[in-house]
Amino acid sequence: MTTKPALMEAATAAAVRYINGERDSRVAPSADVELPKQLDDNFLEEPWPAEAVLQLLADAGDVGATRTTGGRYFGFVTGGIEPIALASSTLAGAWDQNAGLPVMSSVAAKLDETAARWIVDLLELPSESVASFCAGATVANLTGIITGRDALLDRVGWDIRTRGFAGSPPITVVTGDEAHASALKALQLAGFGSDQILRVPTDDCGRVRADAWPETAGPTLVVLQAGNVNTGHSDPFEAILPNLDRDRTWVHIDGAFGLWAKVAPDRRQTVNGVEAAHSWATDGHKWLNAPYDCGVVICRDPDALGRAMTMSAAYVASAAERVPMNLGIQMSQAARAIPVWAILATLGRDGLGALVERTCRLAERMAERLAENGVEVLAPVVLNQVLARFGDDLTTDSVIDAVQRDGTCWMGGTVWRGRHAMRISVSDSSTTEHDIDVSADAVVRAWRAIAR
Numbered sequence: 196m197t198t199k200p201a202l203m204e205a206a207t208a209a210a211v212r213y214i215n216g217e218r219d220s221r222v223a224p225s226a227d228v229e230l231p232k233q234l235d236d237n238f239l240e241e242p243w244p245a246e247a248v249l250q251l252l253a254d255a256g257d258v259g260a261t262r263t264t265g266g267r268y269f270g271f272v273t274g275g276i277e278p279i280a281l282a283s284s285t286l287a288g289a290w291d292q293n294a295g296l297p298v299m300s301s302v303a304a305k306l307d308e309t310a311a312r313w314i315v316d317l318l319e320l321p322s323e324s325v326a327s328f329c330a331g332a333t334v335a336n337l338t339g340i341i342t343g344r345d346a347l348l349d350r351v352g353w354d355i356r357t358r359g360f361a362g363s364p365p366i367t368v369v370t371g372d373e374a375h376a377s378a379l380k381a382l383q384l385a386g387f388g389s390d391q392i393l394r395v396p397t398d399d400c401g402r403v404r405a406d407a408w409p410e411t412a413g414p415t416l417v418v419l420q421a422g423n424v425n426t427g428h429s430d431p432f433e434a435i436l437p438n439l440d441r442d443r444t445w446v447h448i449d450g451a452f453g454l455w456a457k458v459a460p461d462r463r464q465t466v467n468g469v470e471a472a473h474s475w476a477t478d479g480h481k482w483l484n485a486p487y488d489c490g491v492v493i494c495r496d497p498d499a500l501g502r503a504m505t506m507s508a509a510y511v512a513s514a515a516e517r518v519p520m521n522l523g524i525q526m527s528q529a530a531r532a533i534p535v536w537a538i539l540a541t542l543g544r545d546g547l548g549a550l551v552e553r554t555c556r557l558a559e560r561m562a563e564r565l566a567e568n569g570v571e572v573l574a575p576v577v578l579n580q581v582l583a584r585f586g587d588d589l590t591t592d593s594v595i596d597a598v599q600r601d602g603t604c605w606m607g608g609t610v611w612r613g614r615h616a617m618r619i620s621v622s623d624s625s626t627t628e629h630d631i632d633v634s635a636d637a638v639v640r641a642w643r644a645i646a647r
């Protein structure tokens with residue numbers, strides 16, 4: 196039998212080997228990758244010793260893992276992992292804390308409370324707000340939207356906890372044409388069907404057009420966006436939020452990555468006025484470079500969040516105590532705050548601002564390199580997102596495919612206002628100027644080969 200310390204040392208050694216090779220390997224495995232054949236052997240009847248299982252896993256990761264942490268992965272808005280985030284989450288893995296209730300772990304409770312407070316401070320949201328960790332921005336969107344729904348109904352005298360949602364006074368939902376699929380899914384899970392949602396037209400950068408804002412009557416749930424997943428542009432909060440009737444409106448912001456623009460002095464103007472909302476969703480596992488699964492919901496009214504998320508009297512702790520399971524959907528939960536706390540303690544305010552600014556500059560550099568070579572950049576780069584197009588849809592798709600096969604870097608495709616585009620997101624904190632230059636070269640090379 197291998198002991199726990201020996202296994203841990205073997206795992207660390209395998210992880211270090213992986214890290215040492217992550218910049219030299221192709222970014223995504225080739226399409227014909229051969230994962231170890233043993234992965235689906237008859238383990239359930241014939242289990243292996245732990246050290247052999249670990250070795251098999253290490254072999255599988257070497258050939259099958261996507262190098263999202265090596266500086267040249269630009270897909271989706273997938274962040275890498277800060278070194279201290281990896282180290283601290285490895286340590287936290289040994290602790291195996293359940294952060295649901297403070298009584299379950301003193302250290303998890305302290306770090307949860309501290310990291311949550313730091314996030315409200317860093318994002319310059321109203322000081323009375325409470326932040327709480329969850330699995331990702333989709334869950335954070337759901338939590339904020341449910342909280343808003345329940346609070347709006349409370350304001351018109353309908354207690355959803357006892358009377359339910361069916362038969363309740365109607366709520367008008369307003370969101371942009373460019374709302375992220377995650378926000379729409381969250382609305383659907385909260386009981387709002389797509390036919391019930393008013394979609395406001397957006398401009399060339401994907402921002403809601405304030406001049407097209409609809410008149411609504413009665414309780415209104417507004418879902419806006421900080422950081423369009425394609426362009427990085429944010430809705431014009433300053434032009435919309437001050438004009439809403441706050442007595443009958445709840446504004447939720449999907450700011451999965453874009454909200455972090457707040458921490459960079461030269462980027463924050465892109466989200467001006469966002470602090471006037473009632474709830475916000477963001478991610479730790481994207482731009483903050485925390486490990487998965489890490490989202491954050493922030494609510495201006497802690498009581499509203501608590502009313503929506505508290506389960507039964509049996510678990511209500513003393514009012515003075517912060518109880519994570521009553522600030523979100525999950526009961527048992529990983530202590531997600533541990534790596535977040537460690538990242539923030541290591542970078543500080545300025546270091547975090549520098550991370551955001553640096554990745555934005557790298558995105559600009561990518562756009563410049565591509566444009567110099569005749570590539571069409573579809574929207575002005577304001578944050579870390581670049582949209583590139585290579586003549587027509589077919590060529591664009593072919594370039595994306597060729598770049599993915601080449602392996603120097605990885606970018607995905609998207610459809611922007613009816614046109615196919617390559618989406619490049621600079622979210623990994625380890626990306627360098629050299630990474631941008633060799634990646635831009637790889638893209639241009641692929642395009643030239645196809646054009647010939």
Ligand SMILES: *Cc1c(COP(=O)(O)O)cnc(C)c1O
Nearest residue numbers: 331332333375377424449451478
């Ligand atoms: C990524 C993203 C989401 C979903 O976040 P998950 O953490 O993947 O659940 C929602 N909204 C926007 C704008 C995003 O970029």
